[in-house]
Amino acid sequence: MFAKTSPPQTFVSNIAQGGSAYQVPDILTRCMPHAPVGATLERISEFSLHIARILSLFIPYAADFGLDIGITEDERLYFIECNGCDQRYGFLEAGMGEAWKNSYRNPMAFVRYLYDNAGWPPY
Numbered sequence: 001m002f003a004k005t006s007p008p009q010t011f012v013s014n015i016a017q018g019g020s021a022y023q024v025p026d027i028l029t030r031c032m033p034h035a036p037v038g039a040t041l042e043r044i045s046e047f048s049l050h051i052a053r054i055l056s057l058f059i060p061y062a063a064d065f066g067l068d069i070g071i072t073e074d075e076r077l078y079f080i081e082c083n084g085c086d087q088r089y090g091f092l093e094a095g096m097g098e099a100w101k102n103s104y105r106n107p108m109a110f111v112r113y114l115y116d117n118a119g120w121p122p123y
Helices: 024-031 037-058 089-093 097-116
Strands: 002-005 020-023 066-071 077-083
Touching: 002 024, 002 089, 020 024, 020 089, 024 037, 037 066, 037 077, 089 097
Parallel strands: none
Antiparallel strands: 002 020, 066 077
16 A cells, blocks of 8 residues: 655645655654554555455455545544556555555456456356
């Protein structure tokens, strides 16, 4: 996961529209120094997995969710949107080269797993 920030004078954090990407612990430490980083990361992960499980009930065999999660100063989490094909270049901008590579590897590995185990949809 990586964090996105918007440029001054706007709320749009899309990297293609001037937003910037950072590693989440760095942003949490800078913007929410009162929040325990490890516990906050765990809450974000659990929240994201919960959303992915619900979405998978309606989108079976989905292998790639790009979740936009907001967090308020008082540490409330909000699900903003889900993109079916994640915008991976944020990992590179945040200096997370290995995560960027895995963001391509993991969906393909999931498809291969389904294929090898006859789990591919019959339609």
